[in-house]
Amino acid sequence: MDQTTPVSSNAPTTNVVVDATDDVVLPFAIEGMSVRGRLARTGPVISDILGRHDYPPAVSRLVAETLLLASMLGTALKLEGRFTVQTSSDGPVDLLVADMTKDGGLRGYAHFDADAVAALSTETPTLEQLTGKGSMALTIDQGPGRNSYQGVVPLEGDSIAACGEDYFRRSEQLPTLIKLVVAQSFERDASGTADGGWRAGGIMIQQMPEDGGFVRDLDPGDAPDGSVAAEDAAEDENWNRAKILMETVEDHELVDPALASEQLLYRLYHEDGVRAFPPHPLSFSCRCSQDYIKGVLEGFGSEEMADMHTDDGRIEVRCEFCSSTYNFDPEEFKGS
Ligand SMILES: [Zn+2]
8 A cells, every 4th residue: 555645736836735644744755856855734632731830941942852853753653662862961851752652752841050050141042052062862662571762962053953854964874964842832722822932943964875875885884883974975966955955944844833834845856756654643641640749659668758748748740751749658559
């Protein structure tokens, strides 16, 4: 069964078409170029996740970019368990986490020093000003009893997207281009209230190695671990053309809810035969529950638990991912 859809020009250009498939990752292939890609368009799911926290805008943007990266890479895997993108660094934002289940269930959060973020002298701080130096780990957790895999790259470059590109360059020697855009929307509802919600969109393309890209030309015996730079290899003309076209994507095109994903792909790559595959839906999903948190607490000693006591003597725990709070009677843990 052929599940692909040739992207056609029949999307109307005069009427506004609201993309009926928001909160999705759409895989695509540019057949004439042996390039594959993914287009992520999100609104409600990102607003839902960020709305559970009260982060400064610069931190919300980083979390949204990390979520987008996790969703684009995670939907490319045949996951059984969970795919996680996690940074660890020495700056004001010392931790970013985004994870995705095989069903597209997304969640994420940041850990940061609010005073240090507020003290940044610019409204648009760089990645390095926010996170400092550190690393980004990409982990595939295949579930109980199965191997997990992890790749780690330095947290450097000017964006979360650049770190994702770096991962593919170092770990898989796949030339990759990633663009991530996050925007706060001020659409007004019927009562005229601005929603302040978030939208985020991303596009990535990757050269398929069987096309005679540079991967085939490398002697695996002398490729130093993790040090192969894609720029050093001869990239073919198709790849250069695919990149140049992708670089024409304007920020607003990735976050405009009135522009259908198919229209954007058509604009970019119709001359080269672009095909879209069935989209992967994304949704918010956290696995915390009263029983899950209780299980975690049962692994703690009484001294650690003492720090969690509220004024009325109960134990209160807040899930970092979704901000749900769970409340327990300390008696429940006596003797455990
Ligand atoms: Zn939770």
